[in-house]
Amino acid sequence: KRPAGAPDRELARKVTKVGIIGAGLMASQFALLFVRRLQVPVVITDLDQSRVDKGLDYIRTEITKLEEKGRLDSDEANRLRALVSGTTDKADFADCDWVIEAVFEDLAVKQQVFAEVEPHLSETAILATNTSSLSVEQIGAKLAHPERVVGFHFFNPVAVMPLLEIVKAPATNDETLATAFAVAAKLKKSAVLTADAPGFVVNRLLAKVMGEAARAVDEGTPVPVVEKALAPIGLPMGPFELIDLVGWAVAAHVQDTMVREFPERFYSSENLHALAKLQGVVEKDKHGKVTDLSKEAKKVVTV
Numbered sequence: 074k075r076p077a078g079a080p081d082r083e084l085a086r087k088v089t090k091v092g093i094i095g096a097g098l099m100a101s102q103f104a105l106l107f108v109r110r111l112q113v114p115v116v117i118t119d120l121d122q123s124r125v126d127k128g129l130d131y132i133r134t135e136i137t138k139l140e141e142k143g144r145l146d147s148d149e150a151n152r153l154r155a156l157v158s159g160t161t162d163k164a165d166f167a168d169c170d171w172v173i174e175a176v177f178e179d180l181a182v183k184q185q186v187f188a189e190v191e192p193h194l195s196e197t198a199i200l201a202t203n204t205s206s207l208s209v210e211q212i213g214a215k216l217a218h219p220e221r222v223v224g225f226h227f228f229n230p231v232a233v234m235p236l237l238e239i240v241k242a243p244a245t246n247d248e249t250l251a252t253a254f255a256v257a258a259k260l261k262k263s264a265v266l267t268a269d270a271p272g273f274v275v276n277r278l279l280a281k282v283m284g285e286a287a288r289a290v291d292e293g294t295p296v297p298v299v300e301k302a303l304a305p306i307g308l309p310m311g312p313f314e315l316i317d318l319v320g321w322a323v324a325a326h327v328q329d330t331m332v333r334e335f336p337e338r339f340y341s342s343e344n345l346h347a348l349a350k351l352q353g354v355v356e357k358d359k360h361g362k363v364t365d366l367s368k369e370a371k372k373v374v375t376v
């Protein structure tokens with residue numbers, strides 16, 4: 074069945090090579106998914122070779138884990154490993170027909186990486202952005218072909234979360250959108266089409282939950298109490314466990330975007346921003362549940 078708002082699937086373009094800009098955890102997680110589900114070459118890039126190598130290491134390690142769990146046989150695991158490569162030269166993206174970025178959540182940075190890669194691509198190649206809350210229209214605004222830009226927003230952990238938000242900017246054409254839905258189906262994700270509005274759908278709600286949890290801490294309730302108090306309402310993770318999963322800096326950026334767009338509706342916590350600068354913000358038990366802030370984090374939190 075065609076998802077609501079998806080154009081005719083006949084319009085979808087074939088994807089024979091995937092380029093990924095950014096080799097951080099989110100990008101590496103979906104690089105693995107692309108190679109596994111599309112079975113096409115996947116090339117990843119980042120600012121320098123050490124970042125690229127870190128991404129490649131992650132992907133190879135995860136392939137080995139899947140092999141050890143018996144989910145991939147050794148031939149398939151070797152084939153997937155051979156399909157993944159890294160580069161620091163955007164010219165290596167020349168034959169990619171699907172390029173997706175997951176770089177720092179900053180409009181200028183996202184505009185820049187797309188502007189750098191666009192001259193190397195064919196006119197029909199698609200540029201997808203994994204932005205979590207920025208305007209897809211603005212991300213594509215400076216390109217020669219903004220009609221090929223689409224939002225393609227994954228959720229953490231990428232391997233497990235079933236949803237993908239596909240975001241149509243005003244310029245996005247039907248071929249691009251149809252390809253995005255076709256790729257989502259191949260990735261075995263359930264895709265929803267959202268408007269190009271700040272935070273789309275999911276982060277608009279999550280930013281509220283995270284912001285109010287941070288406000289409760291700012292008002293003097295300790296982190297473990299907020300986590301424990303919310304457990305009975307059936308959230309799969311407490312708000313701080315979830316912030317720790319998506320990354321404190323990412324959560325702070327999403328919060329900034331929402332506050333900038335809707336100052337009367339969202340809350341900006343100085344503490345959240347201070348914690349976003351630290352490594353190891355929380356302590357966890359053996360099940361991965363957040364038990365408290367780390368000693369270091371407690372020193373920067375002011376209540």
Ligand code: 3HC
Nearest residue numbers: 204205227228229230232233234276279309310315319323
């Ligand atoms: N990475 C990869 N795989 C993971 C994982 C991780 N971080 N965490 C769990 N898994 C896998 C496990 O290996 C397991 O796989 P298996 O069945 O093949 O062995 C499977 O997920 C289930 O794991 P658990 O038994 O530990 O399952 P839980 O019941 O604890 O559920 C969860 C784990 C699905 C992650 C659940 O806690 C959950 O849904 N949490 C909420 C996550 C969420 O809301 N994410 C959205 C964040 S917002 C975002 O990303 C947007 C961004 O823009 C900010």
